[in-house]
Ligand SMILES: CC(C)[C@H](C(=O)O)[C@@H](O)C(=O)O
């Protein structure tokens with residue numbers, strides 16, 4: 189394993205706090221497991237836009253980040269000192285722009301968000317089978333509903349028309365769907381008794397890809413997705429197939445999430461389904477996420493917890509660093525350090541179970557996790 | 566109250582079964598409460614497309630339905646005898662077309678889907694506060710993501726590009742949002758202790774409209790919605806305001822749905838949120854829905870349960886007719902027969918509680934409900 193250089197980007201809001209914890213844990217693992225890792229901090233908070241530069245990132249930001257092997261992001265989106273209702277009209281688009289710029293500019297076209305309900309995690313569903321949730325949502329990350337081609341005609345007049353174009357390419361669709369099938373094949377190799385139990389109850393294969401569309405109302409790309417899905421599926425005869433409309437999928441995520449395995453969805457649908465999947469696995473405090481280019485490592489991958497910058501609780505030490513640490517574990521796997529990643533994941537799980545019901549600060553949670561890692565060593 | 570003439574459109578799949586129950590109940594209420602109601606059946610199932618005419622509805626379908634005061638629809642969407650994978654590529658768009666054609670062609674621009682968790686209903690959420698869910702989701706029904714302006718360039722080639730345009734007008738946005746505020750005002754007048762308890766815990770007004778957008782990724786219409794929301798809100802100073810991004814809203818629907826009151830959303834976002842709201846209130850077996858034009862009664866309103874035609878269980882007498890009956894109750898209210906509607910709703914609720922845990926056929930459920938209405942009389 190060659191030396192990897194990482195950019196730590198705390199961002200703003202609780203991003204700053206949870207990143208401090210990630211740095212503690214990475215330091216610990218680097219020293220204990222002798223990992224060939226180094227990192228630098230890139231301090232580009234949303235608030236910089238208001239306070240300093242009139243922009244969030246330096247002009248050469250994209251060039252700067254390309255120098256790293258991976259980017260670890262805390263959170264972005266603190267609207268800063270603007271007050272209502274101005275904050276409605278301005279800052280989201282600016283403060284979150286770097287996120288979308290990284291995903292698109294670095295061609296990180298797949299977003300992966302796994303959802304498992306760890307013992308001890310907050311549980312929102314009544315059904316005890318929720319303990320068996322184990323799904324991976326793969327989201328398109330580079331096109332579709334997020335191309336932001338649109339605008340406002342006659343802005344402010346009674347005749348105003350706002351348009352937004354959705355653009356889907358076969359190339360983008362095919363690589364996404366093939367990646368989902370490959371992920372399902374990998375999961376099949378490490379396959380889990382419980383999941384196969386629920387699947388076989390329904391007479392399905394023990395690994396499955398579920399395609400999400402809204403083809404009954406948006407046929408143009410719904411049909412493209414459906415056709416590409418059927419074609420690529422032929423390369424993976426061992427994988428079961430399923431299709432759900434996005435509205436029905438949201439419902440079934442609440443009613444029977446243990447019946448899902450790999451789920452593949454467009455940018456917007458994936459955004460919605462991954463947030464739902466995060467709740468199913470205990471909420472945003474525990475939901476990791478990565479943005480990758482499965483075909484190439486030329487650009488750095490971007491790892492970020494699913495949660496936002498939560499300005500309402502920022503700076504109070506209340507944020508749960510677990511999502512950030514599970515995200516760091518995803519990054520370690522990506523960089524080839526699977527056993528350190530596994531160690532970290534196990535410690536997060538052990539700490540969660542041991543501390544069930546306790547209210548702890550951000551630092552205390554990390555301390556608990558570090559202790560578990562020490563004991564494992 | 567003048568004589569109203571209704572079209573009963575069973576549609577296909579379980580629509581046929583649940584509509585038969587609706588007709589029994591409407592007959593009972595008409596006779597008992599002396600309602601000035603008459604109806605005719607329009608038999609336009611999806612399967613007609615395959616079996617008979619090569620189309621679902623006669624050419625003059627839109628003219629035919631305009632003659633009625635209200636349309637009561639069972640369900641549509643049975644793909645018919647087509648087998649996989651063909652059913653993926655063809656029939657949704659055809660079999661569901663009438664639904665979207667009615668909504669758009671009759672200018673039924675608002676869809677209302679109330680969600681309350683009745684005692685005895687299936688419960689998916691662990692938190693006991695779920696008993697206090699009481700929200701009304703108002704969905705845009707005529708434009709936005711559903712305009713179906715799009716297509717496929719280079720279809721089938723590696724260079725294929727599929728596009729879909731989203732179109733939002735200020736006129737469409739303003740009438741939608743004003744309708745949501747009016748609905749909130751009505752709810753304020755009949756306001757409920759429990760809801761105001763949760764709202765005031767958070768320091769909010771006891772009636773509230775929550776706007777849904779995805780303005781951080783789709784700014785063009787997100788900003789239009791946000792600006793119109795702020796403007797219209799000024800006419801309703803007594804109503805609290807809230808904004809959620811659609812992904813966060815889905816999450817909060819699972820985490821704390823009792824904190825929502827009126828929710829107003831675009832066509833696609835509303836589609837997703839109303840399906841989620843349906844789960845929260847016990848699933849599709851209990852979720853009513855209406856499509857209305859709040860400004861005009863020139864065209865008939867369309868009442869349909871949120872569920873689809875469920876071809877997998879159709880014809881087996883397993884479907885729950887409650888959603889259809891609660892939908893019929895919405896129609897009765899619309900036609901000015903609120904006390905009959907209330908009677909029907911109460912009977913559905915009483916029957917649900919009395920029969921908790923029992924597996925009953927479609928007809929048995931209706932029999933139970935009719936019995937409760939008889940006893941109330
Ligand atoms: C911040 C926002 C643009 C982003 C998205 O919608 O992609 C976020 O919700 C996410 O899921 O990472």
Ligand SMILES: CC(C)[C@H](C(=O)O)[C@@H](O)C(=O)O
Pocket residue numbers: 404405435661664665836871
């Ligand atoms: C059938 C489909 C087009 C429809 C919609 O998305 O509007 C349905 O899901 C609904 O919610 O009524």
